[in-house]
């Protein structure tokens with residue numbers, strides 16, 4: 276019997292107000308996030324975390340003082356186990372490895388070893404590859420696996436930005452939200468879909484990160500699956516947290532543009548597949564307030580995928596095809612071949628500057 280451990284890689288989030296500061300310290304001392312010389316990073320990272328603690332705590336306070344990410348990721352794992360169950364000769368078990376808060380990679384690697392996995396599939400819950408997310412998690416996993424002495428064959432499902440089934444599952448959710456939004460708007464009211472992705476400092480994209488290009492591929496695939504001729508839509512970026520220039524247009528700028536044009540908005544989070552502080556607070560509270568204040572004639576949001584059955588089925592298909600090597604395998608396996616630019620991956624392309 277083959278025992279396949281599917282390790283869900285995710286960001287993690289604080290589980291109490293006291294955890295916000297150490298969570299932020301873990302995030303801002305990650306070399307994939309804070310790209311400054313190593314001797315400055317611990318000091319600068321801790322300083323930025325100290326500065327960010329209060330606003331972040333205030334955000335988490337709105338959703339009960341903690342991130343919902345762990346529960347939602349565990350539920351996705353259970354649903355995925357259900358979708359993969361019953362295969363002859365193979366048993367699947369899902370594990371969760373968070374990058375910046377518990378359970379960390381070494382906790383997950385220990386569990387995988389104890390379970391007696393004969394094979395590992397790393398499944399990042401980020402549809403698009405970024406050196407700051409999947410790349411960073413892969414590095415952390417490799418270090419943890421080496422430390423724990425877990426040495427079974429391992430594959431990484433590095434990115435799935437334009438997978439047909441993922442795009443169809445997302446499009447079905449957008450279609451349902453479009454229908455609800457249109458039903459509550461006055462006849463003839465113009466509506467635009469904002470596909471809002473987490474932003475990234477522009478320098479990181481210039482260094483070869485394929486994230487922005489992959490976000491655009493996701494949006495193109497979802498719009499194609501939606502099949503709504505003439506759909507007014509735009510890709511934009513939210514959650515800027517450092518003073519550098521981040522990729523744009525920003526979601527806030529798009530809200531202002533919609534207000535000026537008297538266009539209603541349906542906002543669809545496109546780079547993260549669970550609800551979290553940036554959907555529940557930034558999109559649902561902060562941006563909604565801006566939209567109301569500026570006079571946007573309607574503001575709606577598409578829910579995140581969470582454990583939506585069609586979405587989970589798309590992950591199951593991706594996992595099966597990757598294990599069977601039917602899906603073009605990314606050269607980014609084991610974190611050794613293209614950890615920096617990821618450019619030699621067959622399904623990653625750096626966006627032209």
Ligand SMILES: C=CC1=C(C)c2cc3[nH]c(cc4nc(cc5[nH]c(cc1n2)c(C)c5CCC(=O)O)C(CCC(=O)O)=C4C)c(C)c3C=C
Nearest residue numbers: 287288331342344405407408473475516546547551552553
């Ligand atoms: C330079 C800083 C950051 C980069 C680069 C970055 C990239 C990045 N992040 C996500 C997804 C999430 N990030 C989340 C929280 C979060 N991210 C940063 C900073 C950067 N992220 C901070 C400081 C925080 C903490 C919250 C805050 O201070 O406001 C989350 C939410 C986690 C939760 O709610 O539990 C997600 C999700 C992506 C996809 C990405 C790059 C592509």
Ligand SMILES: [Fe+2]
Nearest residue numbers: 286473474514
């Ligand atoms: Fe982030």
Ligand SMILES: [Fe+2]
Nearest residue numbers: 433434605620
């Ligand atoms: Fe890839």
